[in-house]
Amino acid sequence: MKNLKLIIVALLSIIMIGAIGQESQKQQLIVPLTNPDKPGTLELGGINCSIFVSGYNGKEVIVDAHTNNGISKITTTGNGMKKITTSSMSIEVEERDNKVEVSSGINNEGIIFEIKVPFNFSLELSTVNNGEIKVENVNGEINASNINGPITIHNVNGLVSASTINDDIKITFDKVTPDSPMAFSTLNGDIDITFPANIKANLKIKNDRGDTYTDFDVVLSKDRKVNNETSKKGVYKVSVDEWIYGKINGGGPEYSFKNFNGDITIRKK
Amino acid sequence: MKTHKTSVLFSFLCMLFSLSLIAIESNDKINESYAIPEIDGYSEVYIKNLHGSVTVESYNGKTVVIEATKTITAKNENNLEKGKSQINLKAYEYDKGVFIYLDHPCADFNAEELELCYNCNEHRNFWNKDYEFNIDILVKIPKDVDFVEASTVNKGELKIQNLSCNLNVSNVNGSLEVKNHSGNIDATTVNGDVTVSFISNPTSYANFSTINGTIEVKCLKQLSAKVNYKTMHGDFFTNYDNIEFLANKLIKSENKHHQSTKYKLGSIKSFKIGKGEADFSFKTLNGDMYLKN
Numbered sequence: 001m002k003n004l005k006l007i008i009v010a011l012l013s014i015i016m017i018g019a020i021g022q023e024s025q026k027q028q029l030i031v032p033l034t035n036p037d038k039p040g041t042l043e044l045g046g047i048n049c050s051i052f053v054s055g056y057n058g059k060e061v062i063v064d065a066h067t068n069n070g071i072s073k074i075t076t077t078g079n080g081m082k083k084i085t086t087s088s089m090s091i092e093v094e095e096r097d098n099k100v101e102v103s104s105g106i107n108n109e110g111i112i113f114e115i116k117v118p119f120n121f122s123l124e125l126s127t128v129n130n131g132e133i134k135v136e137n138v139n140g141e142i143n144a145s146n147i148n149g150p151i152t153i154h155n156v157n158g159l160v161s162a163s164t165i166n167d168d169i170k171i172t173f174d175k176v177t178p179d180s181p182m183a184f185s186t187l188n189g190d191i192d193i194t195f196p197a198n199i200k201a202n203l204k205i206k207n208d209r210g211d212t213y214t215d216f217d218v219v220l221s222k223d224r225k226v227n228n229e230t231s232k233k234g235v236y237k238v239s240v241d242e243w244i245y246g247k248i249n250g251g252g253p254e255y256s257f258k259n260f261n262g263d264i265t266i267r268k269k
Numbered sequence: 270m271k272t273h274k275t276s277v278l279f280s281f282l283c284m285l286f287s288l289s290l291i292a293i294e295s296n297d298k299i300n301e302s303y304a305i306p307e308i309d310g311y312s313e314v315y316i317k318n319l320h321g322s323v324t325v326e327s328y329n330g331k332t333v334v335i336e337a338t339k340t341i342t343a344k345n346e347n348n349l350e351k352g353k354s355q356i357n358l359k360a361y362e363y364d365k366g367v368f369i370y371l372d373h374p375c376a377d378f379n380a381e382e383l384e385l386c387y388n389c390n391e392h393r394n395f396w397n398k399d400y401e402f403n404i405d406i407l408v409k410i411p412k413d414v415d416f417v418e419a420s421t422v423n424k425g426e427l428k429i430q431n432l433s434c435n436l437n438v439s440n441v442n443g444s445l446e447v448k449n450h451s452g453n454i455d456a457t458t459v460n461g462d463v464t465v466s467f468i469s470n471p472t473s474y475a476n477f478s479t480i481n482g483t484i485e486v487k488c489l490k491q492l493s494a495k496v497n498y499k500t501m502h503g504d505f506f507t508n509y510d511n512i513e514f515l516a517n518k519l520i521k522s523e524n525k526h527h528q529s530t531k532y533k534l535g536s537i538k539s540f541k542i543g544k545g546e547a548d549f550s551f552k553t554l555n556g557d558m559y560l561k562n
Contacts, residue, residue, distance in 0.1 A: 027534050029519065029532050029534060031530075031532060034528075065534075074512060077506065080508055081506040081507065081508050081559065081561070082506065082507055082508060082512075083504055083505070083506050084504075084505040084506070084507060084512070084538075084540065085504070086514075086538035089534075090533070090534055091533070091534045092531060092532070092533045092534075093531070093532045093533075094529050094530070094531045094532075095529060095530045095531075095532075096527060096528060096529035096530075097528065097529075
């Protein structure tokens, strides 16, 4: 019993030390817009970063950034000297005619961006390593690309084009912009998209090794497209298009889904 | 027998060749002293070297004393003499102090602006491969001089000892050492370490920078400084206890042409020791930084 108590105390103290060590200060930038009443665009591309964007009821863009290690800390070294660590993070934000461009300097640690934008905002987001892209409550056009992390978008009103290589895409729409095409693609992840029940769309699906599920009533077109090609050397080539075509609610703009090693799920809200 | 002959011939040729490579060298001692004018209680001393070391010390005297060794190396007597006549220490005395510099065919000295530059592009007739030179300069400076600037570029260290004045020291390919200093300081080198120790803390500024080297600064325990530092591959170490991190400065700039506004949070880091009165700045690319007491 005594031993157990000791262990608990030890564990608690380790957790507390960990919590102190992970304390991180935020760097905040508030960017006013040229035309606060009009929709704007946010552009953010990084290599090692996580991006969280959410819409809020305000007129400025608020950029919070911090690194995993925190921004500044003091660690003791053996010879009585203390090592001062501050991140090499530097952020630059440029605003021009409601277009907000965020860029970060050379940074090895990875930056976590938490950005608040007015509801009516379009986003162009990309990252490569160590991070996810997450978007909430935005009305606009979203263009997101991630290589080794997931893309999650909730309660969006507008249109989305999303692509990843090694992780999942999960999107829930409140509304979709009518008559506009969308595209979702990944290689080694799952695609899970929830649309409003009343959408009209032409589906275009390619799924090499996974399954495709939906609770919409999809009318699949039975014909397969056959491509006939004659190359310059006179070689004649016939190939069957591997895409599957279908219609929801009579058809509309083209929604394309592409996956290689995962499932595609198209849900009705 | 034949091989014996050829080997003798070969060694003879070798000897001839090596004889032609032997350089001749001359060493000259230079001893000068300059009076320091003291108008309104202010005086300054500049020492500018190009190849060789500079050592500056404080002493109980009234004049600036120079003890220098000039070394010229050449392959023949002609070039040696040429070097001896072209390379000299010169001094310009003016109403506030004295400006001592290495005179060289490429040296352009502007006495009004107190500016010196070695511009060999504009002196094409100077062929710097005739001889090599090196001057090691020792300067003794009276205690009451208010400002000292000392610099060298190649082949030497810069050493400053026991001065109490504002100091501007720079080196390029060599280290920089300031001992027992009292007063504000600017210390810059490119390829070398910067080592500075204070006997009284700087009151308004202290700037240290190098590209490839370590910066080591020793101050007194009661330090009141705001420290800015910038590094790419180094770390900052200190043994001061009362450290307080300061918020990063936000720089806002407007571009009228593009009608855009830029907001920037730079990567210069800053913290405060004590009350944060003096401005300390450390910059290095490849090297650590130490601030000790």
